[in-house]
Amino acid sequence: MLTLAIFGILLVMLALDVPIAVAIGLTAVVFFVGQGRAEFLAMLPQRMYFGTTGFTLLAIPFFILAGNLMNTGGTTQRIFRFARALVGHVAGGVGQVAVVSSMIFSGMSGSAVADAAGLGQIQHKAMLDAGYKATISAAIVASASTIGPVIPPSIPFVLYGAITNVSVARLFLAGAVPGVVMGIAMMIAIGLMAKPRGLPKDERSSLREVLVSFREAFWALMTPVFIIGGITTGYFTPTEASVIASLYAGFLGFWYHDLKVSDLPPVLFTSLKQTCGLMFIIATANFFGWFTIFQRIPDELIMQLTAMGSTQGDFLWIVIGVVLVLGCFLDGNAIFLITLPIFMKICPLFNVDMVNFGVVMTLLIMIGNLTPPVGMCLFAVESFAKVGIWKLAGECCPYLVAILLVTILCAFVPEIALWLPSHMMAN
Template identity: 60%
Template sequence: MLTFALFAALLILLVLDVPIAVAIGLTAVGVFLLEDKASLLVMLPQRMYSGTTGFTLIAIPYFVLAGNLMNNSGITRRIFRFAKALVGHIAGGLGQVSVLSSMIFSGMSGSAVADAVGMGQVQYKSMADDGYPKPLSAAIVASANCIGPVIPPSIPFVLYSAVTSVSLSRLFLAGFIPGLLMGLTMMLAIALVARFRRLPSSERASVEELVESTRGALLPLLAPLIIIGGILSGLFTPTEAAVLVTLYSLILGFAYGDLRLAQLPDIIFDSIKQSAGLLFIMAAANFFGWLLIHQRIPDLLIHSAISSGASPASVLSMIVGIVVILGCFLEGNAIFLITLPIFIPIAHLFGIDLINLGVVMTLLVMIGNITPPVGMCLFAVDSYSRTGVWLLARECLPFALGILAVTLLIAFVPQISLFLPDLFMPLK
């Protein structure tokens, strides 16, 4: 009963549009006050502080800054031109280009919403100018940029690692194959849609254009190789990689002449605001997680699962169902921080691999980014496409179903995501 009341109160506050961090904090404080345990609130500052001081979390502001630098330095245009030269001539033309460019760009950024705002505007304008229906163009952009947090680097992976203490390096490796499957599924869906809607395709790029676009995108394409290569070789940690990719983006921006010194204060200030907002949510969520442990809610749920004869498959199915529903109403990072204190003990009990669970939950959160009423990528793309969130969500449906199919495959065949981590970083 307490569990239901706790989450009902939290959802009511969120529906009333109370900021996520405030809603989480108020719910936790309210429970202690109602139980006449106000003395325990002395733990609030300590729990909030400890929730944001992990070494892994330092990566978040740097990945946010790197993404903002790339979106203001001409890198997005070079990647889009390169992707167009490669796949612009196949069925679905610029839609395929949008997916491929998002897959490439995801190797440097780590946020779906940031990618939808930056790279997304280039993708949307190209499709709309080429005669694609605007709602479909916007849907392709919103869906394609959900690949960003799956192919490393990834802000959700950083959060997951900080909460669960699993290896961030192994998480990064585990995201590659699911991210590629996600992109290929979207490209197949676009090809089918193109056949029915008679979408235009670009002419096959000449050898000269292919060489020229490759030369223009070569340095940005090296960023993912530097990040993952350095992590695998032991030269630097994922957190240090975030600093390196930020410096690399800054150097490229000035080298290309698209980034000016006068732009840096605004870019840095925007990055600080985004990072502070996310870390404030983490601080409040850490206290909320302590509340759940104090009230023994994970233990009660584990006892309930055992007594009902649940299996690992049924537990995974339950997690998938819960996160898909929550994704319609909550922002992805909040879902991680609210549910993980409950899911992790259950996963331990039923032998569910935590690395694979992190990939599955990230994929599920990406579905939430394109489902109403609180799909963050829907709002980001609608801000410049002006197509309407509900119409945009309807156009996103085939792509959301494709992501769900990939998610279920990864959930019940964990060897797919674990292949690269076990190959390059086997557990000792």
């Protein structure tokens, strides 16, 4: 009953448009005061500070900066040109190009919103110029951007690793195959809809265009090779990789002469604002997580699940259902911070691998990025597509189904995600 009351108040605050960070922290404060335990509020500053001082979390601002530098420095345009030369002639045309370019860009930014806001504008304009309807184009852009945090590097994986103490390097490798499968599923959906919707496609590119576009994009395409290769070989940690990614993104921008010194202050300020917003949520959510443990909510849920005789499959279906519902109301990072302190205690009871669980959770919050009223990718694309949030969300339904099928597949066939880390990394 207490659990329902806590999350009920949290959802009411969110429905009233209270900022996520404030709603999370205020919920814990209200219950401590209501229970006559206001003295425990002395823990608030300590828990907020502790929640943002993990070494792993240093990767987040640098991956955000790397994505913003690439969007400003013209790297995204070269990636899109190369993807168009490769698959522009396939059924679905530029729509397929959008998915492939997002899969490539995923190996650089680790952020769905960065993909949607930066590369997404190039994709959307190209599809409009090719004759796509605005809503169809916007839906493809929004859906393709969700591949970003699944294919490594990934900001959600960094956050998941910081909360659960799971190896971020293993999480990065575990996301690679599901991310590619996710992209292929979207490409199949676009291909199936191409003829009924009359989606145009390009003429097959000449071998010369493929080679020229590859040469232009070569050093950008090497970014994930440097990042993932360096992590798996032990040359640097995921946190150090984020710094290298930022430096490399800046170097590419100046090398291509697309980035100027005058561009750096606004890029740095934008990255700072995004980082501060996320860190504030992390700080208050850490206090909320401590509050749920204090109230013994994880223990109560464990007792209820074991009393019901639940199986691993039952638990996974419960997780899928809960996170899908929360995804309609909460930002993905907030979902991680609220639910993982509870889920991570239950997973061992059902022999759920924590690395694969991280992949499944990340896929689920990507679905949340496409579901209103709090779909972050929807808002990012709507900011330049101007097609209406609800129309855009409706047009995303085929891709939501594709992502959900991949999520269920990964949840119940963990070998899909675990094959790569088990073969490339020692225990």
